[in-house]
Amino acid sequence: MFQKACNLSETQIHEEAVQLLKKMTLKEKVFVLSGNWKMIRDSIVYKRTYNPVAIESHGCKRLGITPVAFTDGPRGVVMGHSTCFPVSIARAASFDRELEREIGEAIGKEARAQGANYFAGVCVNLLMHPAGGRAQESYGEDPYLVGEMGAELVRGVQAHNVMACVKHYAVNNMENRRFYVDVDCSERTLREVYLPHFKKCVDAGCASLMGSYNRFRGDQASESQHLLTEILREDWGFEGFTITDFIFALRDGVKAIESGMDMEMPLPVHFGLELKKAVKDGKLSEKTIDQAILRVLKTQLTFENTPDPISYDKSLVACPEHVALARRAAEESIVLIKNQGDVLPFSKDCKMVLVIGHLASEANTGDHGSSNVYPPSVVTALEGIREKFGSLTEVIHVGEAELDRIKELAPKADAVIVIAGNDYNDEGEYVMPDSDINSVALMGRGFSNNGNRILGALMSKVKASNAGSYTSDDGKPVGGDRRNLSLRQSEIKAIRAAGELNKNTAVVLVSGSMILTKEWEDSVSAILYGWYSGMEGGHALASVLLGDVNPSGKLPFVIPSDESQLPQVDFFEANAITYDFDHGYRKLDRDGSVPAYPFGFGLSYTEFTYGKTAAAMDGECIVVKTSVKNVGQRAGDEIVQVYVSVPKSDVERHVKQLKGFARVALAAGEEKTVEIRIPFEELKYYDEKTNTWVLENAEYVFFVGPSADPEQLTGISMRLDEAWNLL
Structure with missing residues (x-):
């Protein structure tokens, strides 16, 4: 259950969802799974086309099923005039989990105060290459850091009964070609590098995931059985619902819903009446639609039956407390x-x-x-x-x-x-595809599948120009x-x-x-x-x-000495790309390259020294302890980082990888002992032969220090006992 404080048990929620489902017509079902964007209304009334107020799904008014009320992010609530926080990659630089959770709570409050129940602003796409246009929306190049920060944002937002949506699932790491590129990588690279941060958010109880625009191994990512069902639901046990990215994510609605895509937003380009027709024509089982409906209803019922910690009104929006935050x-x-x-x-x-x-x-x-x-x-x-x-x-x-x-x-x-x-x-975001995809016609199709055939027919006749992205005053694409x-x-x-x-x-x-x-x-x-x-x-x-x-x-990323140290990526022409096992500081480590500034590096107006480091087993964790002393003349915060290496592994490993960090505040002259817990799960590798995670019985080196710079790290070795492989 996503919300542990829910007034209803899982059994009660399931029973209520089933009873609602029994009362629904097929048309009502497909509309519950479809967005109902009032784009023209928003443009005229609010003078902003995108998300000035919540973008809603249909819900079902007859049965009292509330719409999913969507607001975007992640630097705050996009609706109205909300608090604007630093972008996510800036917040990643704080290495402050507590701060990110507080920001999540503020966002949750402001979303509720403005009529939203769904926040689609937990962006955890990895910074595979620093040229990635949407880097600012995520938390940097390291999967562990990205996952830790994303999970805290989920927890904060959902503390106020706002469903948190994690995006863009998956392997979405470029902008200009995101509508076209077909991504491939080894299964181990997928599981260890490009998915663990998504899993952390699922483990934190996120209500929803948003599929991405790109293809994955030949399929649209939002139509991938492997991503949406085999990994997300069967391996990870995800119980929430999935939605599409907007307008361009699908090519085949039947394939998408059969693969595990539950809702199409903000308009049903391939869902809505098109799914109804597919059922009538025998191309889609109504049971598949029912399965998606139950996932949506059970998630909504859970959040709606969890008591609110406070009341929500407009005075919360950009209030002094949030501005100070x-x-x-x-x-x-x-x-x-x-x-x-x-x-x-x-x-x-x-x-x-x-x-x-x-x-x-x-x-x-x-x-x-x-x-x-x-x-x-x-x-x-x-x-x-x-x-x-x-x-x-x-x-x-x-x-x-x-x-x-x-x-x-x-x-x-x-x-x-x-x-x-x-x-x-x-x-920034490259908002629209180039002219070979008629975006206006697709939106017209969405209106038609929503039952507005007149508006749909009018829009379908319009040929979109080369929209590219939003344009500047001189008409040139931006972002x-x-x-x-x-x-x-x-x-x-x-x-x-x-x-x-x-x-x-x-x-x-x-x-x-x-x-x-x-x-x-x-x-x-x-x-x-x-x-x-x-x-x-x-x-x-x-x-x-x-x-x-x-x-x-x-x-939250490495600064290389030269651009040649980075992965070679064609951001503007690529139709297919294969992701490597290493990128960022991991690639520089592998290649023996010296960066200009290492990952995790940052100076202070004071100085810190590290004392003796120790490591021990505690249950299913390794506990790394070290002492840190402020030897300068003013107070300051240090971020203690733990990197793990397996130098004699039987399989290829990253030279080292971040697996723990802690932020510690120290007055001038003060010394503290810092404990960082590293679960065994963080030490495993994915075995492609058995499709299982393996805790290798090997020597592990835990490096502690202020950055990934090997000259600043102190290592301590431990060897796992044979019994640990059974855990």
Whole structure:
């Protein structure tokens, strides 16, 4: 059962769902499994086509079955004017499970306050390559970190009886070709690299999963029997329901529902009346529809019969408590990767500060696709810096292209802050397929299958232009996968010019993924990742730059020394792709490559030392203990990380992989003992010959330290007893 506090037993829920099912007509059944998007109404009434209010399924009014009321995410609730949190990859940099659960609770409250009961914003697609356009919506390149953070978001959202939807299932790791690409990988790679984070969310009790657009081994992922039934339900025991990604996920409605896809959203392009006809024509068993209906009804009944912990009204939306949480998340997310000569934090007594970059004055909270949140206000970097320094400091802002002004002002400034990186033009969701898929006609088909044949016929006659993605003011497509992993040349020139003239120069990188630094990093003293930092990002950044907040974030990806160290992926032409066993820091480890900055790396304004490390068995876990001491002059948070290696394994293993972490707060001079529990399940590998998970009787090395850098890690070895193989 998803909600342990439900007033009804599983048996009672099943019986009630069966009784409702018996009363339903076939038409009512197929409509319960179909979205009922009021797209035109939303465009006219709310002046926003996508999700200004909940996107609902039909439900069944006659029988009192409420619709699934959908809101998107994950940087907050897309509906209305909700709290905008930092993007997920920024929150991953906090390595703070408790914080992510609190954010989930805030999202759950704001969803309920605005009429939604379903949050489709738990995005756990792996960052297979940093060019992936939707990197900002997930939690980085490591399956363990992604799974831990995603599971906490699920728990937080569902604490307020909002059904959490985990997406995009599965192997969805590129944008521009996501509607076309056919993905393959070994079964072991699938199970160990691209699915464990989904399973963690299932184990956390998620109510729903959303299928992805891409194909998998020749089938649409949303029509894959292997993914939807054999793995999700038979192997993992998932009891909730599945939905499609919007409009373009299916090619064959009968195949999809027979494979385990339960609901088509936001319109029934292949469900609705089309499924009814398939039953009448003998092409689909009504029992298959009944099975999907029961999964939906049982999930809804569970949530609807769980007591609410609070009452929900509009005053919760972007309330002071949630805005403060957004600021805390932004503060914990900032990663300091360079601080030569301890140039940071800047003195509050600066008389003149130069801020460089057009992004400094923009409300730059992330991409403009389905995850876009519309907060009541956004504090820009420039606004935050000006407010923090106060009226006695002259803060001058220039664009990165104004080289003459930069060269004139940089030598005179007490501090130089360069805000550089990306915005929604450079990366994000690639919303629509190219012109060979007539998106408007498909939506027309969806309206027809919803019973609105007049509107469907009108839309089906419209030939969509090359929509690509949303477009900018000049009509050019925006978003999609990144074509450039570095900064713009204008930004690089500005950084070099300022850094050469003023040693007190700090670069703040704004992005949803990795940015290469080798072209310019030697020119400046300090570099930080500021991310798409949400509505309070400007305040958070200023607090870190001036030392009111000690930076504590860690990189959720590796920064390579050179782009050649990354997997070679064709993001713009690929029709088929095979995923390797290694990517990110695991690939660099395998290849013996030295990164510019390792996975899990991040500096502080204080220093930490690690003491003796020990490991012991406790039940079905390995408990790793270490002591951490703050040997600096100010309080700070350290993120202790545990990596596991099996150097003499009988099968190919990653050189090392993250399997535990803990965030610990330490006052100046304080020392604490940290315990990190690693379940045996995290140590197993998938045996393709037997289709089972194997706990190998071998030597395991548990490395403890502040990052994946081998020079910063201390290892302790343990060998498992023969008896452990029986557990």
